Amino acid sequence: MNEHRRPVSPRTNESAIPNTDDESTSRALPGVTVNGQRQLLGDVASHTTALNWLRDLGLTGAKEGCAEGECGACAVMVASPDGAGGTAWTSVNSCLVPIAALDGQEVVTAEGLGSPDDLHPVQSKMAGNGSSQCGYCTAGFACSMATEFYRRGRSEPEPESPCDEHGPNGFDLHALSGNLCRCTGYRPIRDAAYALGDPDPADALAQRRDRPAPAPVATDLRAPDGRFVRPGSLDEALGLMAENPGATVIAGCTDWGVEVNLRGRREELVIAIDQLAELRTLRTVTGTSTPTETTTGNTFIEIGAGLTLSEVERDLDGQIPLLTEMFPEFASRLIRNRATFGGNLGTGSPIGDTPPALLALGAQVVLVSLDGDREVPLDEYFTGYRTTVRKPTELIGSIRIPLPLAPITAFHKISKRRFDDISSVALAFALQVDDGIVTRATIGLGGVAATPLRAYATEDALLGTRWDEQTVAHASAVLGAEGTPMEDHRASAAYRRIMLSQALPKLFAQAAEGRVDAGEEVSL
């Protein structure tokens, strides 16, 4: 396995975010570069969303359609690190992100993509293709589409894709999975996307990709409604947390932003940790390289808690097939571009999509604090509905996935809608069958109890038995009795329960048809 990032160096300041700017003094004042022009934040409230701030600038192309990151009408483009020293244009729900979190960053809106007299290729294709009817969602679609237009390597043949939703030009339709349109039925939007060529070499936004993304900027914005801090280092973050046990820690804001918008949540102190370099590494650790490791054995893949799902998806590049299967089912591209692994575990929600998968992978959570690190098996991490063993002074530093992986894995998400929905039940399987006998079985469940669960009884029913219909029937009955499913607007309790008992037969049928992810030996 390749190491995609340099190893974590906890407690050192070598990756600290500079507090002072070495290029110009204007950086000292919080500001965001919008469509190429730097705009100062001024006396903005700490809870003001990027969407409302942009609209107050007169950039009203981005709209509020839902205020919870479900519809994408507010989508804008943000210049983000591409993992190789350059910049990737990344689509973001501007309704969920406080503008303070974008201090020092570069944003492009539909207005910045092109103008009526000089349409961007994406805009030109959409306008000519009947891709807009009422037009309210359109600027957001244009931004989501443009980020995929600029994705490096898009038009090169996809070696292995998790789904077949790609255009002949390599356009990944999942780039638009977080954008809703109520008028067109989507076909003309898809056709516009699939008709896009490659960016012109002279295209300024294409050229921008060759330079590094803006460096993270330490921010301390104090406003009457509260204080927003982006600490310069992990130590600084942990120190702030120790001093302010009531502070809210945010990363991608895909959960917190909903609380702010829909439930009026306001905080005196918000600490943003998503750009801390210490939390943004992805690496494979072998037994000898980290003598401090305790329980995970020799070798594991470590995913920094501050990496977004999109970044992990990109950097893993298919190395963990179970996660490869999960990624397209996790919310939408717009959400995955902001949501982090740490955040998904940090909320402690019983219906997050990563916990079942990580449980099946036997993941460990590394909790860091000024007192040092501790490693907690994920199945011991959740303690109740949205509660965990994490102390207020601790941060999730990383998630460790032990190697080797089980060869048979599958992720089953039961939901009303295939893209961009919340699961009513989610199951993840990691099995190994040797000479017809089940030798490894870990199963993670979501949506069937107050916390994500390991299906221990089912695992026991499988282990050591022959992998055949009889075992599957028996284990299914056990699995059907795991958890305590509830009835709500997403599904009845009976349906949730029966989805549990349907999952193993489905997996068995998939395995028989060769349709499950067969894990590959990970080369070390």
Next chain:
Amino acid sequence: MSTLSKRPVNPVVGASEPHESAVGHVTGRALYTDDISTVRRDALVAWPVQSTQAHALITALRTDRALAVPGVVRVLTADDVPGHNDAGIWGDEPLFPTEVMYYGHAICWVLGESTEAARLGAAAVEVEYETLPSVITVSEAIAAGSFQGTPRVSRRGDIDAALSQAAHVFSGEIETSGQEHFYLETHASLAYYDEGDQLYVQCSTQNPSEAQAVVAHVLGLPRNAITVQSLRMGGGFGGKETQPHGLAAVAALGATLTGRPVRLRLNRTQDITITGKRPGFQMTWTAGFNDDGLLVGLKASMTADGGWCLDLMQAVLSRALCHFDNAYWIPAVEVHGRIVKTHKTSQTAFRGFGGPQGVLLIEDVFGKAAPALGIDPAELRRRNFYAPGQATPYGQVVKDAERMPKIWSKLLESCAFERRQNEIAAFNDSHAHVKRGLAITPIKFGISFNASFFNQAGALVLVYQDGSVLINHGGTEMGQGLHTKMIQVAATALGVPRSAVRLAPTRTDKVPNTSATAASTGADLNGAAVKNACDQIRERMAVVASGLLGVNPADVRFSDGAVTGLGAAEQLSFAEVATAAYLQRVQLSAAGYYRTEGLHWDQESWTGSPFSYFAFGAAATEVEVDGFTGAYRTRRVDIVHDVGDSLSPMIDVGQIEGGYVQGAGWLTLEDLRWDTSNGPTRGRLLTQSASTYKIPSFSEMPEEFNVTLFDEAHEEGSIYGSKAVGEPPLMLALSVREALRQAVGGFGPAGHPVTLASPATPEAVFWAVDEARAATQAATTQSAMTPGTTTQGTSTAAAVTTDSEQPPSLTPERSSILANP
């Protein structure tokens, strides 16, 4: 050919034009109501206080604490209303209620210097309630005798005789859910007094004239004191036909009392919990067929969930009672319709307006009957089509009835129906856990407002000396492309290029007394009015040109910006003729007007000819169902649809595709759930956000989507031979529901009648699969159902005969008829 439907040479209509605002849409430059509001820095923000009870008297309303919140300027209550405290037109919708009628009902409105101030102010308003009994579901309402409006009956022939003599009789019941419009733009209004001291309201409304009327009666002002503009809407779908007007009145009242502009935009949660929806219907039916599979009679009842006030429900019920026949001849009919009153949001217009529920009823009949009759569903439907000369149950002869079988066979051929049916049968035989289904359904939809007086429209067309043209009309733009079509109509009628025509926003001070842009009539009515105005101007200009060209006025031709005379060598530009007309003091503006001729309707006898014509179409949909979960995908959709001679093909195809997907959302995905418990939040809408109420996303887009416009489609007597297109395609989505039924049937024994809930969510499909499998198991084991087999909901499968080669016994169906007269 009528002058209205005849196209000149080189018409601009008929060209595939992008939406007139497409460039504004993609660049973010196109403005919507709340975009305009952002530049009004001095505007106050209005925020509602919403009821936390389903039904209660307000015993105390204290605003002191709200007024103490920094930035709160005023709280609007009933005491502030100088005119009539009502948000609607029937007098049953108090704008500031003293009795809350649903959970979320807006009680009063807080005006603040910012959204934050208004929100915090609203949270500080104290409301005390005296709880009253509430009725949430249709069943509860029926039990409680809670009805509103007037029940209606559609009757023809002797239904009892027809059913008693029928060779096959089936019955069923279906309860279909409502639907939230989920236009991407939530309701918004901006009100202020302009420099002429006129009250100006920019409102996201499909019906500016009604907004004007409601604002006028709330403020006690004459309508001429108020101008309402609807620049464009971010979607409407009927949800902005009546619902914006109380909100506009709140903004207008705030502006009147404070002297400041007032901005009101509902957030998504407020929009979903305050405003009206498509009504759910509870329907029961009994249908008789002869041995050839021909329907001989239909007896049914439809109970519509009317919500807390009447709103448009009487008209919605009318359309349901005029569409349960869909495309089928039913000799004997007795269908009862009634409206219950429940403690929910109002139930209002939504694309199709009762038509979809009516069509769902009859398609459910065919979907259930076909396997029992042993006739292929596609063939069964075809056999029952109207023949030319036959009339609907309400007595209107079905004009152009021959188009339906033509469309049908064209579609069967173009989608390779028979070949794919065979392929699907082979696929299903070889796949135990995945089944496919392919179904074709028709639509016949009546065009015109059921209430005849609405079928009128006005326009104002101005030609300037430079030859540029400015048009106004009474229709509103919600994304359906009406303005694009109107520009094309004006350019065609005046013989100028599209680029010479500009369209100005819809305003009540340009065209008065307009009807809602609704009932799919926008282009028919307003197009005819625009053309009428253009014709007047062109005829006057023809006289001027005839003098210049030395020809008879009747021999002057206008085309593509040039004015020529038959036999005349000289050619003038449109601008030259306009200038000449001005110099000769010839009027270059005109008010256009149109009324649809030949409509009449008697709601007492439920007879008449309420529709100008019918739109026809058919869709074939293929789905694949996963037997483990009930999840499904739409693999392919083919549609042939009749839009007359299309005014604007790209726009029309967009309406067809979008309507289909929206209909598919209603039938398969969108699931309004209300708290029906007796807990403290009884009556609360549980699916009140985008994360809980799911509209179709990219994953519901048909993987292959082929739409063809029917080509022998000229509509005599309609604007340039075109037909309405807004609503009819929504009901083409019945084919996805029927395809799901077919696929589910693949898990059961031959002849298994599939009962499918609506919406057919993955869970609902799963239970139907479960039932089908149970039937298979019962059929193969020749015994009672195995213990441990799960069943859910109505379990009609248990009545299926154990012999899978035979159709199920009809006896239980007959007995259920007797039990349920």
